[in-house]
Amino acid sequence: MSASPNSTPVNVIAENEEQFRDFKLLNAVNDRYGGVIIEITEPMDSALFASLLRASIAQWRHQGKKGVWIKLPIQHANLVEAAVKVIYRLLQPNQAVLRAFLKNPEGFWYHHAEPNYLMLAYWIPESAHTLPANASHRVGIGAFVMNEKREVLVVQENTGRFWGTGVWKFPTGVVDEGEDLCTAAVREVKEETAIDTKFVEVLAFRYEICKQESEIEAAKWMPFDEYAAQPYVKNNDLSKYIADICLAKKERKYSGFAPVPSTSVFSNEKSYMYFNTYDLNGQ
């Protein structure tokens, strides 16, 4: 008799064991800070996911890993509940720090979201986490654009708080993630008015909660004095400062922050540094 009829089940068992070993931990890559990033790309049953995640975390805890990230595409939303509700850590009564610091101390918590994915985070060590904060700000820009006739470029919005007020304002917009401020300003002016511009410098900045995207109803060139004489501009603290700064700039009496390209030796990424180049270099 040949050995083959008996060897078949042995092979099958071996394959199963191999599969089991493969599937016991979730696929993850190391990050640069002693943590791991799980990227879910295939559909998965949520109970299976929970058990794999539990086994993976036990293993990573043993290896001294710190942060665990799950990048979960929106099509795998069925796994969110398992990540946040399953208990991956049993807290001792005296672990008040962890309880206070982690919003969901036993399981994963939400770090940030983009339209098509949710990023979840978990911290293995028995100490407060040192994971980076999520994004907290949007950077908006308003552009002071002047032509050779010393007219300023202004727009009217068809939505938002200025809609129907007759107010003419500077073109405004939002800086995209990873976009340079000077690029964003030129892009927004082009999108709203079709005018090509050259970025000169940052005249001023401020913090404000920006409520709503604006859409443009009209755009035109307007004499600067006419712009500054609008009641909205004259009677509002902030607009008045902006108009005064623009006027000083127009009369060459004001230095803002101009962008100077430079490279970081660490990241090797080019970025702009904005500063008072006139005071520093006389230009």
Add this chain to the structure above:
Amino acid sequence: MSASPNSTPVNVIAENEEQFRDFKLLNAVNDRYGGVIIEITEPMDSALFASLLRASIAQWRHQGKKGVWIKLPIQHANLVEAAVKVIYRLLQPNQAVLRAFLKNPEGFWYHHAEPNYLMLAYWIPESAHTLPANASHRVGIGAFVMNEKREVLVVQENTGRFWGTGVWKFPTGVVDEGEDLCTAAVREVKEETAIDTKFVEVLAFRYEICKQESEIEAAKWMPFDEYAAQPYVKNNDLSKYIADICLAKKERKYSGFAPVPSTSVFSNEKSYMYFNTYDLNGQ
């Protein structure tokens, strides 16, 4: 015979109908832009949630509502899947704009997340949405602090890219959501070094992807020249600019942007405007 044995079921039916009417729509409040915000505060079965949400959206579509927001606390993560997977809109083949613009065109998509909640969004009209973008940036600060002996305040980190390099750098930190830049700078210096400082002005700014929170190992006052002579400072474009600007400032040859408090007549919120106050007011 009395009518009561028969009236009981009538009452029950009436109550059920009333409950049905109450439960048919999810509780929501109007926002200022023609949309509604659903806040989930009680545990709910996900199938019930999906059917209520479907009925609510039908009603809101009829009323001409635009954006729909769901603020979903992490403890109700069981409802995420229903919000994103259930089809609340049947797209026609020619609606390429919506398909391209909405990441999850038939259901809700992720707008943003904080540790303890997920914000989901949906756009009812058959047009591209005008909902605001989520936060895209973190604002980091580095503080140039000098004492009467013209020594600069420097720290060493115990994590991150400078760990173990011996580099002394300026204290750095991240501006919290809603926090003013000048407040954040003073707070971060205090947290890292226990030194009380007064904010003077913004000397410069730049864009960079900030990878990791830092933790401080040591802090001390260092003669400015010694700081500037460190190879990391001398040989790095960006650090060199910063050192040059600080030197010019130290010698009173440089104007940055100083914060001036002002109030918007629209939001009635106080905020700081940062600009070259020397050029504008001679101070």
